[in-house]
Amino acid sequence: MTTSQEQRHIFYDSCLGIEAYQLSGIVQKFPNHFHECYVIGFIEGGCRHLWCRGSEYDLSRGDLILFNPKDNHFCSPMNGELLDYRALNIPVPVMKKAAADITGKEFVPQFTVNVVYHSDITTSLADVYNAIVTDASPFEKEEAFFFLLEQILKEHSTPYEEHNGVFLDSAIADTCEYLKEHYSENITLEELTEQIHLSKSWLLHTFTKQTGVSPYRYLQSIRLEEAKKLLEQAVPPIDAAARAGFTDQSHFTRFFKDFTGLTPKQYQKIFTESGRDTTADTEE
Template sequence: MRNEPGMAVYDAGLRLEAYRFHRSFPKHFHDHYVIGYIEDGQGALVCRDVEYALKKGDLILYNPGDSHSCAESGAALDYWGLHIPRETMLDLTEELTGQRTLPAFSRNVLSDPEAGWDFRALHKQIMMGSREFGREERLLLLLSRLLRLCGRPREAPAPAGREAVERACAYMERHYGERVTLDRLCGEAGLSRSALLRAFAREKGVTPYHYLENLRIGQARKLLEQGVPPAEAALRTGFSDQSHFTNYFSRFIGLAPGAYREIFAGKEEPTHEK
């Protein structure tokens, strides 16, 4: 198994990030959308408790909050990915459908040569730093095809039976930078420890602690994108020390915090005409 440093590029015009990794990832989730592609190799993906055998040419689709892990199985993986923030996805979906609503991918793994070709061409342009408008066309064409193949509206708010878990999540989203205890989460949810752990695993696919760590990583990413030094980002997001933060961030993002911060150096916000 190879766990090499990744490559990453931020495209200010498209407002998304492109990555290339040769590595596996432990169980985690994102607060953004991911469109990935297996350029080479084989892997075993577990997403939303469903197992997939990944092969060359497969597209991988994650909605925000989809819990997943990936390990190599056989030939080493060459994974290409696009990370699309929610606000960017809202704008893209509105342009394609006329509806300003977040979509949801109904499938996590897809084999479609046409979409794969569009993805590879777009990813190469972004990684090379192209600013030609052809990459905007390719992004819209790719997303349009994916939505036709496996898109559906985002689910309605959680029913009453899931409200306890959502209360615990809301508490962590407000207090991720502080010390959070399991007892406090149980109090917020109104459940015992064992009941909360079972409910959390069922609804979110991860434990409360892993959910909190993912929240902290997500917030740290935003701070690093704004140029905040890694040590300060670690402190502001509740990590016990910078070493813990660096190890955790590198494990889940594929880049060290300092290297991730560098890809946003000189980042400019594009103007948008309505």
């Protein structure tokens, strides 16, 4: 399998304020990570083994995937099959506004499941993706988007405050907040333990158990999200890397591609080329 057979097409839709992307012929494993946004996706072809928040799933064609912000997950191919996948990345403010419009209530939605096998909702998701790719009218795109979210919010969500999620120990919550506030700095494990006055061993094991990722991976995920925001604002990749806390440019590029499938420059092109919605793929 060569990389020329793999294709990654990503579109940013300024009307909806979301990203739509398609992965085709993918053999890449995706390491343990999380997103700051909601992710709604489905398997078009191939099979994948998914780990998400301590549970495991065997995925195949027609399965719907729902990730809340910070739902840690990773996946790998099954039986050497190539992955074909479509998905939407929805920022939290966009989701909150849409949820209020749909339900008439102000709340932060929480998906109650991560996988829905053989879901008919995938048809609605494909409609949104196709409307974005074909640059349909704003009316058509918004209608498709709201029909999709209405189904999901009705069948597979609850208000965040009513969700019985994982409880974070106060020391772990404080550590998460510290990492979020100081991500651009050269943070050490010693520095983290000094903040909470507990041992390194306790922090490493408890943090990983409660959040699903290690402290370092949590920090790198935050840095990645911050770097993406900077790239979207046309900040040069080398400057985005430094401002997000990556001290080595080559490491940043490798890390970015491992998690997104794109180089920083390819990702930036989606948002900056000619000031229009564009696509990027690995065959460039």
